[in-house]
């Protein structure tokens with residue numbers, strides 16, 4: 181039994197970070213929100229107004245006395261908090277799973293310092309069964325991601341390929357490739373494929389298809405696994421966050437469930 185609560189720091193107070201902060205402030209036994217890092221501190225103060233216990237508001241460097249840092253930054257800022265957190269032997273909970281694929285050397289840092297990298301399921305389901313299946317031979321793991329144009333807009337791949345998603349009138353496959361390729365092409369839209377890859381066959385053997393569909397208003401993911409011990413398909417429709425439709429409303433809850441696991445005497449699922 182821990183003598184004191186786990187001290188939590190939040191890196192990023194955007195659409196996911198704000199939800200996580202609110203849920204932590206509502207109170208979870210064994211967890212204490214002590215600090216948040218935000219790029220606009222005045223806006224952060226406004227977002228945290230009314231909190232029961234106001235955490236410190238500062239920069240990424242101000243998270244350096246926490247036990248657990250929850251990374252919820254744009255992919256480009258991922259390493260700015262991931263590396264120092266792991267260098268000091270703390271635990272890093274990763275939202276930007278796609279960005280982790282370009283920084284797999286951090287696993288060696290964690291091994292050296294005793295730090296831990298934890299990738300919650302986020303917006304995807306079935307990682308428990310994927311991990312279990314991968315204890316036996318697995319033939320293939322694929323994911324199809326279907327999103328509205330608003331949930332895909334701004335991805336670097338669209339600009340590179342000259343694709344105007346807002347002009348599409350019918351569902352269109354705009355990308356097929358590996359999870360590794362997708363993480364670079366769609367850094368804010370394919371974290372699900374990265375998490376799936378890390379749970380299963382790795383970023384070069386996990387295939388993703390991205391479909392832009394003007395008729396949908398959810399972020400929709402379908403995983404298909406063919407393995408020696410089981411064949412399964414998992415499907416999820418997630419409500420996008422109003423502040424950032426690229427991210428859905430399940431991810432903050434997945435992070436909270438993951439943090440709860442760290443202090444709970446009982447753990448459910450693989």
Ligand SMILES: NC(=O)C1=CN([C@@H]2O[C@H](COP(=O)(O)OP(=O)(O)OC[C@H]3O[C@@H](n4cnc5c(N)ncnc54)[C@H](O)[C@@H]3O)[C@@H](O)[C@H]2O)C=CC1
Nearest residue numbers: 192193194195196217218219252275276302303368371427
């Ligand atoms: N694992 C998963 O299943 C999912 C992962 N994500 C990923 O989670 C991450 C966070 O998502 P959102 O909250 O929706 O993004 P967001 O763009 O709404 O929020 C990011 C926040 O980080 C802040 N920020 C940027 N640089 C900073 C710095 N140096 N210091 C402090 N704050 C900084 C921004 O001002 C913004 O408030 C993204 O990388 C997103 O792609 C999103 C959905 C699902």
Ligand SMILES: O=C([O-])CC(=O)C(=O)O
Nearest residue numbers: 303369370371372399428
């Ligand atoms: O569906 C979501 O909420 C977000 C998503 O696809 C991703 O980041 O991979």
